[in-house]
C-alpha cells in the first residue's frame with residue numbers, strides 16, 4: 001500500500017515538474033513576445049485606431065512580417081539572468097584555475113601524471129594534443145567522464161542496459177564487474193519507440209531477410225533496389241502527399257550528396273546559421289556561393305534575398321541562376337521550430353527554391369505525424385525539396401528526398417549515391433515501411449495516433 005502511495009506521489013511530482021517546465025517555456029516565449037511588441041509599439045508610436053483582435057490572435061498565433069496571422073511555436077527559451085551567467089563563468093574560472101595548478105604540479109613531478117603525452121622521440125612531429133584541449137580533458141572532463149561514454153549492452157529502446165563499470169583511479173581506467181543496469185533511454189532519437197528487437201517492425205524486417213536477403217551488394221544503377229525499397233518510396237509519396245520520393249541508405253549522405261546535384265557555381269544557397277553539418281557539407285561540395293542568415297530570423301533572410309537579387313554575384317557581377325534556401329523543420333541542437341509560413345512567403349516573393357530538412361520533425365510533428373509542413377498547415381507543394389531521415393521517428397536508418405516528379409527523376413539520374421553506393425538494405429526498408437504504415441493507421445490499430 002505504502003509502495004503504491006509512494007509511486008503515486010512520484011507520478012504527481014513528475015507531472016507537476018513537467019507542467020512547470022512546459023509553462024516556463026511558454027511563459028518565456030510570451031514574455032519575450034510582449035517585450036518585443038512593447039518595443040515595436042514604442043518605436044512606431046501609438047496606433048489609436050488599431051484594435052487587436054484577441055479572438056483570432058490567440059496565444060499561439062503571431063503576425064508575420066507581412067501582417068499574415070500564423071501559428072507560432074514557443075521557440076524562445078528561458079532568459080538567463082545575470083546572476084546565473086556570472087556564477088557559471090565564475091565556476092568555469094575556478095575549474096580552469098585548478099586545472100592549470102594541477103598541470104603545473106604534474107610538470108614538476110609533484111603529482112602523478114597518467115595522461116597520454118607526446119613521445120620524447122617524436123618531439124619534432126606536429127603535436128597530437130592541442131594545448132587547451134588536453135588540459136580540459138585531463139583535468140575537467142575526466143572528473144565527469146563516468147557520466148559519458150557509457151558502454152551500452154542492449155537495443156536502444158525506451159530503456160537501455162548500461163554495462164556497469166567501476167573506477168579506482170578517478171576515471172582514468174575502469175573495471176567491468178560483468179553486471180548491467182537498466183535505465184530510461186534519453187540518449188538516442190527513437191522518438192516514437194519503433195527501434196525495438198520485438199514487435200511488428202522487427203518481425204516484418206526479419207521476414208524480409210528471408211525473402212530479399214540483406215543487401216544487393218552493388219550500386220543502384222547496376223542492379224536496382226529491393227522490392228521493399230520500391231514499396232517504401234511509394235508509401236512516402238502517399239504519406240507526404242507528393243508526386244515522387246527517392247530513398248538513400250544514409251541520412252547524412254542524403255543531404256551532403258544530393259544538395260550538390262541541385263545547385264552549381266552559378267547558384268546561391270541561403271542557409272540557416274544552425275543547419276546540420278550534412279547540409280553544410282552539401283553546400284560546400286556544390287560549389288555554389290553560400291550566405292548564412294541568422295537563426296530563424298526572417299528579416300535577416302529577407303535582407304540577404306533582396307541584396308543578392310539586387311547586386312547579383314559579387315565575383316561575376318551577374319545575377320545568380322538559382323537561389324536555394326535551406327532550413328530544417330526542427331533544429332537538432334536548439335529544438336526550435338522553423339517559421340515555415342514566413343519562409344514560404346519569402347521564397348515566393350523572391351522566386352527562390354526551398355529545401356526543408358525534416359530529420360527531426362517527420363513522424364513527430366503535426367496532428368498525423370506528417371512533419372512541420374502539416375504542423376503549420378502549409379501546402380507540401382510549396383516546399384521544393386522535402387528531405388528527412390529514418391533514424392529518428394522510424395527507428396531505422398537512411399534518408400529520403402520527396403517532391404515533384406521532375407526533381408526526383410533528376411536526382412535518380414544525377415545523384416552520385418546511385419553510381420557509387422549500395423541501395424538501402426531490405427530489412428531496413430521494411431522496418432521503415434512498417435513503422436510508417438503504423439503511423440498512417442494502415443495496421444488497423446490506433447497505435448500510430450499521436
Ligand SMILES: Cc1ncc(COP(=O)(O)O)c(C=O)c1O
Nearest residue numbers: 250251252276278332359389391
Ligand atoms: C538535421 C539533420 N539532418 C541530417 C542528419 C543526418 O541523419 P542520419 O543520422 O540519419 O545520417 C541529422 C542527424 O542527426 C540531422 O540532425
